[in-house]
Amino acid sequence: MSAPLLEAKGLNLAFGAVRALDDVAIDIHPGEVVAIVGESGSGKSSLLRVLAGQMRPDAGTVLYRDPAGTAHPVHGMGEAALRRLMRTDWGFVHQNARDGLRMGVSAGGNVGERLMAIGARHYGGIREEATEWLKRVEIDPARIDHLPRTFSGGMQQRLQIARTLVTRPRLVFMDEPTGGLDVSVQARLLDLIRALVADLGIAVLLVTHDIAAARLLAHRILVMRRGQVVEHGLTDRVLDDPQHPYTQLLVASVLAA
Amino acid sequence: MSHEPGSPFGGYNFAYLDENTKRMIRRALLKAVAIPGHQVPFGAREMPLPYGWGTGGIQVTAAILGPRDVLKVIDQGADDTTNAVSIRRFFSRVAGVRGTTRTAEATIIQTRHRIPETPLTEAQTLVYQVPMPEPLFRLEPRLAETRRMHALADYGLMHVKLYEDIARHGHVSTAYSYPVMVGGRYLMSPSPIPAFDNPKMHRMPALQLFGAGREKKIYAVPPYTEVRSLDFEDHPFRPHRADGCCALCGSTTSYLDEVLTDDRGGRMFVCSDTDYCEERQEAAATAAPASTTPAPETEGVA
Ligand SMILES: Nc1ncnc2c1ncn2[C@@H]1O[C@H](COP(=O)(O)OP(=O)(O)OP(=O)(O)O)[C@@H](O)[C@H]1O
Numbered sequence: 001m002s003a004p005l006l007e008a009k010g011l012n013l014a015f016g017a018v019r020a021l022d023d024v025a026i027d028i029h030p031g032e033v034v035a036i037v038g039e040s041g042s043g044k045s046s047l048l049r050v051l052a053g054q055m056r057p058d059a060g061t062v063l064y065r066d067p068a069g070t071a072h073p074v075h076g077m078g079e080a081a082l083r084r085l086m087r088t089d090w091g092f093v094h095q096n097a098r099d100g101l102r103m104g105v106s107a108g109g110n111v112g113e114r115l116m117a118i119g120a121r122h123y124g125g126i127r128e129e130a131t132e133w134l135k136r137v138e139i140d141p142a143r144i145d146h147l148p149r150t151f152s153g154g155m156q157q158r159l160q161i162a163r164t165l166v167t168r169p170r171l172v173f174m175d176e177p178t179g180g181l182d183v184s185v186q187a188r189l190l191d192l193i194r195a196l197v198a199d200l201g202i203a204v205l206l207v208t209h210d211i212a213a214a215r216l217l218a219h220r221i222l223v224m225r226r227g228q229v230v231e232h233g234l235t236d237r238v239l240d241d242p243q244h245p246y247t248q249l250l251v252a253s254v255l256a257a
Numbered sequence: 258m259s260h261e262p263g264s265p266f267g268g269y270n271f272a273y274l275d276e277n278t279k280r281m282i283r284r285a286l287l288k289a290v291a292i293p294g295h296q297v298p299f300g301a302r303e304m305p306l307p308y309g310w311g312t313g314g315i316q317v318t319a320a321i322l323g324p325r326d327v328l329k330v331i332d333q334g335a336d337d338t339t340n341a342v343s344i345r346r347f348f349s350r351v352a353g354v355r356g357t358t359r360t361a362e363a364t365i366i367q368t369r370h371r372i373p374e375t376p377l378t379e380a381q382t383l384v385y386q387v388p389m390p391e392p393l394f395r396l397e398p399r400l401a402e403t404r405r406m407h408a409l410a411d412y413g414l415m416h417v418k419l420y421e422d423i424a425r426h427g428h429v430s431t432a433y434s435y436p437v438m439v440g441g442r443y444l445m446s447p448s449p450i451p452a453f454d455n456p457k458m459h460r461m462p463a464l465q466l467f468g469a470g471r472e473k474k475i476y477a478v479p480p481y482t483e484v485r486s487l488d489f490e491d492h493p494f495r496p497h498r499a500d501g502c503c504a505l506c507g508s509t510t511s512y513l514d515e516v517l518t519d520d521r522g523g524r525m526f527v528c529s530d531t532d533y534c535e536e537r538q539e540a541a542a543t544a545a546p547a548s549t550t551p552a553p554e555t556e557g558v559a
């Protein structure tokens with residue numbers, strides 16, 4: 001297997017007395033989908049934010065390996081480099097589409113922003129690319145000039161995904177991308193994400209408390225509880241043969257539901 | 258030097274501001290010139306004029322003014338509006354400097370909303386009054402964030418705005434304060450001059466200084482600096498001008514204002530730059546003395 005894209009060790013993060021991350025280690029390889037599951041408050045979002053460089057851990061390191069194979073410490077590369085990474089090699093899909101979209105900017109402008117940020121200066125070309133991506137995420141291209149606030153929740157989320165993937169990032173962080181949506185809408189969105197990710201060969205770190213979503217999308221699963229990774233392994237192994245009592249409980253509660 | 262009451266400057270220091278304040282503003286100006294297009298904060302002083310009347314420009318002018326300077330002040334291209342007249346009178350009172358309406362005669366031109374039509378020279382300085390120095394303020398309300406965007410030259414958002422304009426109107430609808438890149442590095446608002454004037458900023462021989470009083474910012478474009486209006490390859494920047502010629506001087510290239518001539522909807526176009534227009538009218542009158550219309554030869558404008 002190739003060297004990991006992202007490699008984190010010894011991550012610790014405390015909010016007062018709360019240990020949001022307690023000696024967490026994780027790595028993710030190119031093209032791999034890794035799900036982080038666990039109950040509310042277990043530290044999933046904190047882990048994602050620390051890995052993406054949005055929050056500094058109290059201890060531990062996160063290394064990112066660029067396409068040339070050079071490893072960079074995410075928390076030591078400086079804001080300018082991190083921002084450049086965030087709009088080129090990386091992407092972030094938020095649970096709430098409003099946090100990831102510009103609500104006052106048309107669908108086409110939302111998709112085009114990352115292209116323009118990395119230097120695209122041909123209006124027709126940007127528009128063509130935006131049209132293409134709207135189709136890919138199953139949004140009628142006729143709505144290219146409409147504002148996202150006129151879109152349904154599921155459409156907004158698909159628009160956010162198009163806007164993130166348009167520059168073909170190597171690694172995408174997703175925090176509960178299907179949270180807050182109807183079950184049928186969720187299923188359709190998960191199928192779409194799976195198809196796009198497989199097609200583009202993107203690595204994804206997916207935070208979810210939906211075990212079914214993890215099973216559908218992820219190659220590997222990490223189970224978190226109270227800031228610790230209590231179990232990790234290949235998706236089928238973890239879900240079909242959970243070792244840790246907490247994972248057993250988690251899987252059992254889904255089966256029962 | 259300071260002056261006692263009864264001094265030639267009505268009891269004020271030369272050019273109104275005390276020398277320490279002027280030095281502070283000059284330091285900000287030097288920094289601004291060293292980093293073209295970058296907004297430098299300065300400790301703006303209260304001026305005997307309300308914000309919106311050009312207090313930023315006045316402080317910059319006061320800081321660079323010398324006794325032998327000749328000052329021209331324009332407002333929307335005109336020398337005779339209340340704002341222009343009172344600023345010129347102010348400096349004549351507190352600095353004793355000569356005023357002029359002639360662009361070519363002036364060493365310092367303080368302006369609101371226009372760049373003169375007559376090309377400026379290395380011997381001149383253009384001082385802009387700026388109401389809002391931040392070109393990103395409509396797109397990103399958080400000032401800390403706009404500072405970060407400037408620091409990282411992260412200007413994709415500005416292009417999103419242009420994209421939206423074209424998507425909505427078929428062209429970029431921004432007619433004033435059209436954003437420019439200075440020296441290929443800093444995004445800058447050229448103050449509310451018409452986009453028509455933007456090309457004049459590019460490699461201008463004169464020093465251009467910008468003062469924003471309320472926002473307490475100074476920025477500058479040194480002589481011969483590259484100033485590019487943002488655009489797309491397939492939607493190039495086009496300086497917009499009303500299609501017509503000046504009813505007074507016949508200019509087909511100057512920036513035109515539309516004025517009403519009667520209360521029945523009659524209207525005509527005239528040059529917005531009044532000095533330019535008058536000079537052209539005078540030149541035409543001298544060139545054609547046999548003309549049927551009497552030449553307005555009685556008075557110089559200065
Ligand atoms: N900014 C913060 N300030 C204080 N405490 C915080 C902050 N962010 C997270 N925490 C705490 O850290 C712990 C982990 O929170 P985190 O948001 O990472 O959990 P999560 O697994 O994403 O939960 P959820 O499934 O509800 O989103 C929680 O106890 C939370 O209350």
Ligand SMILES: [Mg+2]
Pocket residue numbers: 044045046175
């Ligand atoms: Mg969370």
